[in-house]
Amino acid sequence: MSTSEDSNIQSQLIMKSDFPIIIYSNELLMYSLYIAVSLTYTGTAEDHQGQTRRGCYLSTPVSSMEYSRDGDIVIGGILQILLVATGDTNDFVETPFSVACGGPTFQNLKHLLAFIYAIEEINNNTDILPNITLGYHIYDVCASEVLALKSVFHLISNEENPSPNFICHKKQNLIAFVGHLLSSTTYTIAQISQLYKYPQINYGALDSVFNNHILYPSLFRTVPTVYSQFKMIVQLLTHFRWAWVGIVAANEESYLQASEELIKEMKRAQICVEFKEVIAISTHAHATTIINTWEVIKRSSARVIILYLDETQFVPFLMKGPYKLISERLWIASVTLNIITDYKFKQALFSFNGSLLISIPERDIPGFSDFMTQYILTNIFNNTFIQLFWELNLGCSQALHLRDYNCSKKKILKEFLSQNMPSSYRISYAIYMAIYALAYAMHNMNLATELLKSANKGLIGTTPYKLNRYLKDLHFEKASGEDFVFSADGNIPEKFDLLNLVIYANGTMCRNHVGRFLPEVHQIDIIRESINWGPYFNQTPTSICSKPCASGHRRTHQNGKPPCCFDCVPCSDGELPNSTDLNICAKCPEDLWPNPSRDKCIQRIIDFLSYEDLLGLALSCCASICIVIVKTILITFIKHRNTPIARANNLKISYMLLVCLKLSFICTFLFIGCPTPWICLLRQTIFLFIYAVSISLVLAKTITVLLAFKATKPGNKFRNWGGASISFVLVFFCSFGEFLICTTWLIYAPPFVDTESKTIPGIIILQCNEGSFTFFYLAISYIGTLAFFCFIVAFIARKLPDQFNEAQHITFSMLVFCSVWASFIPTYLSTKGKHMVAVEIFAILASNAGLLTCIFAPKCYIILLKPHRNTKAQLSVKIKLSKAAKTP
Structure with a gap:
């Protein structure tokens, strides 16, 4: 892809920034200013012909950032590029404030560029969709369901002012949707995409409700279902003998349901939950609720806390709470939480040093690092998102760049990219494979039905729906040599990695690979010696309600407490604790007797009056x-x-x-x-x-x-x-x-x-x-x-x-x-x-x-x-x- 082509990528940002932010702490002030500055940009962008058009401000209180490129066939992208959606609580006495996005991160920038890179790579590959050019229309809806809904109607009606249930152009080249990262937003998109029978490939929502192909017949995912990680979490807790844990979940149906299912799985493995705290998903959730949750964590005896939320809930939970006062806790982040490590206020993450993160597998995207470096250096002032990230994370505005030589964009960006450019990718790879899955399905469909002719006439009617059959039967070989195929539920095989968040004294953060879940045998493989438990533990932490009973003792349940809380009572002579039920003692076989340490039955001494006596x-x-x-x-x-x-x-x-x-x-x-x-x-x-x-x-x-x-x-x-x-x-x-x-x-x-x-x-x-x-x-x-x-x-x-x-x-x-x-x-x-x-x-x-x-x-x-x-x-x-x- 050439530099001129990069500069022709259409990007438009229409936002409103007049909204109040409640300040709770110095860190929150930094975060608020960070979001507020990122929301002050409105303006113009160039279309693919290079002509300038003025931004259109809608009367409706929603706005979004979009990126597009024309093609014979267009793939609609509804992504989370900016981190959070923010706005005041509406009382409807006055005109509601706009829902706006903020919080640019390098991690989410990679998601956008992976989408674009996959399109460009396919267009340059004559073996896939020959004579057909793929285009894209990408909307950044951050974590807003309102923006997601508006973006879907934009894509379907092909109008700036969306007209629900109307297609305003005879030639409609939209073939499918890709998105979103969050389950709640994916659900909103699916309600419309499934109604119009558009294929939708999700790259991050793991909620098992999407396994229901009666409700969602044309929804596919390049990530496994959320419930497949339950076995991994339970085996992780069992491996380290953590039987006493706490759970913090977002007040969202998918997270609440998933956390309840996780609790059931843990009960089957005799793991007890001391508390389950639910936090509001709004950025403006009252500070008292979050502080109360932190107080519960502080008072609890459970040292292992499982986080069942995503980054949009994690940021207010982190910033509004007294995280500095909480120590000696090990955090386990579910796969739904993709912790961002490139904030200006990342010092707030120090409490999470040594945490364990469950993540989708890491894979390599050949040539993507070079593409990303070239694209960022070339489009720093042409791409609104890159410009936001540049100014808010690296400290240089365009005006300062013109006056200060030390603020050279190439100099600073090259240094930043050399330090932060990953060698492999997770969510970016899921987006990359989503585009390739659609491309291969369309390629197979083109071989069978001459997709190009349909595209020239406009993909209206049954054409997008027919693509679902090719997606269900899809099978191709990835660049790594692995086979790509969707399961019967529309997912990919259940694979997860275990990462260890390490924060060094100089502030450098990294996520080290310390284990993986093997779906073939449903077992977790952990590299214990590679785990850094952080500054609060000098050895593997323990998290139990009651100390294990000594040999020869059985458990008796403490009234009013979970089964993991117990007292120890000695077993009678000739008995040992039952290996399958430690609450009862079992007699040794007639010819056996407990050994002195009372941990196993040994052969009894045979006694009779002998001459040696x-x-x-x-x-x-x-x-x-x-x-x-x-x-x-x-x-x-x-x-x-x-x-x-x-x-x-x-x-x-x-x-x-x-x-x-x-x-x-x-x-x-x-x-x-x-x-x-x-x-x-x-x-x-x-x-x-x-x-x-x-x-x-x-x-x-x-x-x-x-x-x-x-x-x-x-x-x-x-x-x-x-x-x-x-x-x-x-x-x-x-x-x-x-x-x-x-x-x-x-x-x-x-x-x-x-x-x-x-x-x-x-x-x-x-x-x-x-x-x-x-x-x-x-x-x-x-x-x-x-x-x-x-x-x-x-x-x-x-x-x-x-x-x-x-x-x-x-x-x-x-x-x-x-x-x-x-x-x-x-x-x-x-x-x-x-x-x-x-x-x-x-x-x-x-x-x-x-x-x-x-x-x-x-x-x-x-x-x-x-x-x-x-x-x-x-x-x-x-x-x-x-x-x-x-x-x-």
């Missing part, structure tokens, strides 16, 4: 010693079997008793070590049966001695009962009863290996379950009955001659047995685990030791230490002395 080792040593003693006594008796004292006490019964005692001691080893099914099945029954045999032998021994002395009397009926056979018969029948009990026990309720995990926290006790305690106590009771009879018989036989009499020793042994087992039962019932097994082993050792000591210790004493008393002569003397003592 000190108690098990001590009991096994005692049993081994007892076995050695029994074996020694048995060897002694065998060696001295022919001595009178050994023969006088039924030697065979003594042998059998010693063997049974030895087996009983051996049985204790079945109770030590890891229980197995066979050990559990046999250990109680074998021991009880062997012990029953032992008591039966003692009983038989006592009865045999008693019968022997009774049978010595002439004519005694017990005379025929003598001999060894009676002893074995007694042992058999007494033992058979225990045999029946044990056999029945094994058949109907056999013992088995069991685990018990409730007694000792964190420990699984591996033990033998007796199967039926009824049979267990029945077997013990049967042995106790035998012992009782043995005690009675021994008591009766206590008056027999001392040399033959074991009754006294047996009586003591039975007393020991009864004492041991009587104390065993309550102790056994009151202990658990390996200690219960140890109690039973101790009872076995004690009762066996009682029998061994009371019955065999006196005999071993005589045999080994008093052999002179172990003779027949001594035996005869003892018998005679005993009889003499009993004779009166």
Whole structure:
């Protein structure tokens, strides 16, 4: 595009600047003067033929800045070039003041030039729309819905004084609309464009209402829908564990609805909102409302604040509030807020240093930077907007430029552009792609229907409407090699970038790329080390209502507060906080137990009476010693079997008793070590049966001695009962009863290996379950009955001659047995685990030791230490002395 062509671009500005501004602070005064100066320009502009025409001042209280260039086909642009719309509140007592625009920024200048650059680039490209020249008619409506409505009617009627519902020219070359940045203004434009079935491509409004193709069948967007950023915001909060946030939203339907939907998404992710403040969208909103919002922010404990508004609401919110008093807050700006960083009063943004901004993706526009530099330097006094930006941002007016060499426009502009020229673009790229989408759709339509012929006749009637079908089916390859295609909702794929606003000490501002949202997997990728959290935080900030509960604690909701505010209560033994619901505790599986830090379940310790255990080792040593003693006594008796004292006490019964005692001691080893099914099945029954045999032998021994002395009397009926056979018969029948009990026990309720995990926290006790305690106590009771009879018989036989009499020793042994087992039962019932097994082993050792000591210790004493008393002569003397003592 040549310089002469640039100068032919028509620009017209018709504005009224008589409006009052309310001053609230020094910063607001600067802002007000900034807007007021930018609104004082009216004048003339040249058309594309170079002829001058006088500006037309409408009687209606609206005005707008426009840029146009003729072409075979015209694209209408309704953009936000100047930042804000301003005017006093009308009371309709007098003629309403004009709605006017102000606030030129370099950022919005790029949007205008991207529109123009795309048109020029397409016109110079013979592969797109050959022999067709695209023109444009661009209106700057800033953030005014009134100006947007007027501009739409201007474009449709093709008259300076718009006539709604009338097309005043047969040749109408308007094909489509591009605009606007804001949802509210886009909605106003769409009400008219959809009525006349004009295609409209939006480059900034993300409101999901535009997804409804029944209401908006010909509206397309080169940006994703606003709701697609909800997942990104929620994942951003979740990533940094920010569960306690505040929201500031504009008092506009689209923002209020979107913020409510965001709150619902955050609730699903267990993120709570401490407050939601709504601010008026008017520039002249009362300062008290905004100050109250800042007071709420100041008092709140939430450190993360989400802004759901655009720059037209952000500026008064920023300027009218005590932003300098607010510190230690992290701001998250939704994609609707495109923070401007080139204001003269940008020091107000220092409170937002370190903020995170969600933005549409950044893309490169080949050749655009050179075009923009050349265009700005060439048209500084031909383009009204550039002139405004030059004078208000760089401090030079045209008069000053003529007088002051240091105010050289090229010198200052080149320096400014070299410092601020971006290498890639966001909203400007969305505008650029909107123009190319229309161009490719028209190119496809031209191939099918000869669009040029329709254009020469005027695009009146169905031609613009037919373009919608080609837009829906549009598919082309961008300069970057990516495919461009509209989704079924008329949007582009859901992609967002995460930016970090950094303000350096010298006032330099930049927006660093620190992450992106990946729509394919619906996840956010964050470069944490690249984030600068600003001067208020030396590490990643936290924003929570309540501190996380320590391990092993569950949450209890604080009454009257959101779910994120809670107290912590310890979980019961064996429980951990539920991983999916931290408000409840869940038990660990049966074989698991909380670890010491109580953050996970670990394998329980399996406990049983083992040989590695000190108690098990001590009991096994005692049993081994007892076995050695029994074996020694048995060897002694065998060696001295022919001595009178050994023969006088039924030697065979003594042998059998010693063997049974030895087996009983051996049985204790079945109770030590890891229980197995066979050990559990046999250990109680074998021991009880062997012990029953032992008591039966003692009983038989006592009865045999008693019968022997009774049978010595002439004519005694017990005379025929003598001999060894009676002893074995007694042992058999007494033992058979225990045999029946044990056999029945094994058949109907056999013992088995069991685990018990409730007694000792964190420990699984591996033990033998007796199967039926009824049979267990029945077997013990049967042995106790035998012992009782043995005690009675021994008591009766206590008056027999001392040399033959074991009754006294047996009586003591039975007393020991009864004492041991009587104390065993309550102790056994009151202990658990390996200690219960140890109690039973101790009872076995004690009762066996009682029998061994009371019955065999006196005999071993005589045999080994008093052999002179172990003779027949001594035996005869003892018998005679005993009889003499009993004779009166």
